[in-house]
Amino acid sequence: MTPALRLRRRATQRPAAPAPRTAACGPAPVIEVRSLVKTYGHGDATVRALRGPRDPDTGEPSGVDLTVGQGDLVAVMGSSGSGKSTLMNILGCLDVPTSGRYLLDGLDTGGLDEHQLSLVRNRKIGFVFQSFNLVPRTPALAQVELPLAYAGVRAAERRSRAMAALTLVGLADRMDHRPNELSGGQQQRVAVARALVTAPALLLADEPTGNLDSRSTEDVLAVIDRLNASGRTVVLITHEDEVARHAKRVLRLVDGRIVSDVRQAPVDGPPPALRDPAAFAAGRTGGER
Ligand SMILES: Nc1ncnc2c1ncn2[C@@H]1O[C@H](COP(=O)(O)OP(=O)(O)OP(=O)(O)O)[C@@H](O)[C@H]1O
Numbered sequence: 001m002t003p004a005l006r007l008r009r010r011a012t013q014r015p016a017a018p019a020p021r022t023a024a025c026g027p028a029p030v031i032e033v034r035s036l037v038k039t040y041g042h043g044d045a046t047v048r049a050l051r052g053p054r055d056p057d058t059g060e061p062s063g064v065d066l067t068v069g070q071g072d073l074v075a076v077m078g079s080s081g082s083g084k085s086t087l088m089n090i091l092g093c094l095d096v097p098t099s100g101r102y103l104l105d106g107l108d109t110g111g112l113d114e115h116q117l118s119l120v121r122n123r124k125i126g127f128v129f130q131s132f133n134l135v136p137r138t139p140a141l142a143q144v145e146l147p148l149a150y151a152g153v154r155a156a157e158r159r160s161r162a163m164a165a166l167t168l169v170g171l172a173d174r175m176d177h178r179p180n181e182l183s184g185g186q187q188q189r190v191a192v193a194r195a196l197v198t199a200p201a202l203l204l205a206d207e208p209t210g211n212l213d214s215r216s217t218e219d220v221l222a223v224i225d226r227l228n229a230s231g232r233t234v235v236l237i238t239h240e241d242e243v244a245r246h247a248k249r250v251l252r253l254v255d256g257r258i259v260s261d262v263r264q265a266p267v268d269g270p271p272p273a274l275r276d277p278a279a280f281a282a283g284r285t286g287g288e289r
């Protein structure tokens with residue numbers, strides 16, 4: 001079977017609910033990155049956007065290693081130019097590494113051509129962007145149905161799954177509203193519903209609350225917390241400590257290297273905000289207990 005066919009078959013077989021976790025040996029990795037290097041340009045103009053630590057023997061960059069288990073909620077932080085978007089683009093199969101390996105949900109993305117990568121994006125990854133990226137003048141329900149239409153899901157099922165996704169993000173009463181009839185937080189929740197309607201293995205969010213006021217930020221983070229609590233794996237980029245508090249794990253990038261990796265809550269439990277809501281509200285998240 002070709003990778004494309006295999007993907008198509010898995011997409012139609014994947015249940016709407018997240019796959020069960022394996023209790024005995026822990027969750028299987030959704031992301032496995034090994035020795036990942038990304039360089040831009042040539043010669044003197046070469047930029048090593050992702051490099052990892054230096055190999056002590058050769059002095060050469062040994063690349064970034066990263067494993068993200070199913071059900072984790074990871075925040076990626078770092079100053080401007082540290083490599084966050086470069087990493088996100090590779091994890092989202094929007095770009096390919098210069099060297100190294102990337103396995104997504106067990107699938108080695110290294111040998112895939114452009115068409116196969118677009119299938120991977122559609123079937124396995126849900127994207128949420130800072131600027132919402134909704135289709136203008138299109139009702140919320142149609143927005144959320146769109147990725148299912150690309151995936152070839154028939155109309156009746158598209159409708160019911162899109163309605164369920166919008167209900168999940170608290171917008172059951174806004175299905176007919178167009179983007180200009182929704183608040184920023186509501187628009188971003190439509191985008192989250194659109195990202196999760198295909199039941200992707202991974203939800204990737206690049207500054208999902210960057211354009212939102214604090215109230216809408218809380219609404220969107222509450223949705224992400226609930227999605228993660230039901231087993232969805234989430235990786236999000238953020239500059240805000242307030243957003244990173246919601247993560248189970250916080251990575252910090254400096255100059256193309258992961259310089260810290262802090263676990264704030266176990267991967268196989270609820271995210272910090274739902275684990276101990278009173279302590280979270282009081283600003284006490286703490287490390288892993
Ligand atoms: N297409 C490109 N061509 C050349 N250099 C690039 C390209 N894209 C990114 N870079 C460089 O790679 C490095 C990492 O960029 P990246 O966009 O990943 O940073 P970032 O952490 O997302 O920053 P920000 O917080 O500003 O979005 C930067 O030095 C940047 O200038």
Ligand SMILES: [Mg+2]
Pocket residue numbers: 084085086
């Ligand atoms: Mg960026």
